[in-house]
Amino acid sequence: MTFTYHAPDELQQLGEHIRDKAIQVTMDQSASYSAAQQAANNDATRAETGQLTQAEGYTPPTHGRPDDEDNLRSWVSQAYAEIPAMFAAFALPSPDTCRPALEALYGTAATVQVDLQMVARDNSVTAPNAVRPLADTAQVGEVVDLIRSHMSQWRGTAATAFKGYLKTSESAAALHRELALSLALGLETQLEINRRINTDIWTIGQQTLKALDGLDSWCPGGNASKVTALITIGGAIAAVVYAGVAVEAGAAASALAGAVGVEGWQSLGTILGNTGPFQEKKVGIGGMTVPPIITGMQNAMTELSKTADALQQQLTEGLSKYTLTVHTNSNWDRLLISPPEQFTRYTHANAQTLRTPDGLYVA
Known part of the structure; x- marks a missing residue:
């Protein structure tokens, strides 16, 4: 098969593109927005009771409800923050070397x-x-x-x-x-x-x-x-x-x-x-x-x-x-x-x- 090499920075950028797209679609599409609201509220409850949260490192907001738009955007950003690192983990040197x-x-x-x-x-x-x-x-x-x-x-x-x-x-x-x-x-x-x-x-x-x-x-x-x-x-x-x-x-x-x-x-x-x-x-x-x-x-x-x-x-x-x-x-x-x-x-x-x-x- 024809092979095109994708360098580590390309994989990092791809992950960033997916992360940003996932955040944007979540905030724009009603079904995804509703799902995120439910997940954010659940994470707030988990954090308050000492349980592991879905969004790694999540802490409940100090102001407003967890599912308010600004707080929700923060939760979504945390939930998808690791996507670029997931792609970067597969980075390898070019086989041509x-x-x-x-x-x-x-x-x-x-x-x-x-x-x-x-x-x-x-x-x-x-x-x-x-x-x-x-x-x-x-x-x-x-x-x-x-x-x-x-x-x-x-x-x-x-x-x-x-x-x-x-x-x-x-x-x-x-x-x-x-x-x-x-x-x-x-x-x-x-x-x-x-x-x-x-x-x-x-x-x-x-x-x-x-x-x-x-x-x-x-x-x-x-x-x-x-x-x-x-x-x-x-x-x-x-x-x-x-x-x-x-x-x-x-x-x-x-x-x-x-x-x-x-x-x-x-x-x-x-x-x-x-x-x-x-x-x-x-x-x-x-x-x-x-x-x-x-x-x-x-x-x-x-x-x-x-x-x-x-x-x-x-x-x-x-x-x-x-x-x-x-x-x-x-x-x-x-x-x-x-x-x-x-x-x-x-x-x-x-x-x-x-x-x-x-x-x-x-x-």
Whole structure:
């Protein structure tokens, strides 16, 4: 989906707009005005009897009745004072700030295997565009082939051991590539969660304003009760995992396809793909007076927070399982291979020693 980032000050301003609109509609619309009068009187009674008031920090007026217009406006202002802070609480840095980290991870993967060069594309979740490997590097396969060509006439125990080391290095490099891609997948997933939080909280605010505008119209009718907000964050992980691992017939593997399918290696893509996606949800925000609209807004925020927390937990658990996969003895030994002792013991040997059957023995 196309993503437009909304900065913290935009969310603050949106909350302020909703707060001001809620106050204005409450004072102008008769049904909302009557509801506020009743609520203000109830809060006055609660405050006098030491109970928790609906409007946080409310104190009864010193002059006049609680439901007099001036006192009522003060109560309404207190009742909706926290709305800007509710929106500001969802503020997040722009996902674009992580673009260099993503490009570094994809560049690392491309360095290891150049035919799967990758980098994130603009600010959406798609198979990335091809890029060059990291600067001043060459893919591992090319380096290994170059060394092999220079060793073509080498014989001896040390030479044989080193050739085996080269072969093992290729398989280790493939796992390093998988590691880089899985780290990229984890970062992509977190960024997509953040994108959808940013998008969904903005949608909640816009739909709340739409519902309030409906009450402020000449004839509200029944439309104000039909406003809904689509909470898309439930599809965040699926959008990354399934878009990332999809491979078209006859085409090169897409961005994260390499994070799945290495024998004996449970990748992050596999782990997250098996957890089961959450669902997108619609939350009603409408109502025929201001209070149910604000309650619907808060319910939508709660749903967004709850789903975001669940997704964060799912990602955390997936990363923990992936870490265990990487750090098992068999995988760790395949990632960080040791040079063969038969070769390294000749580090300071002279030419005569190297030309023995146990050495490099050039025929």
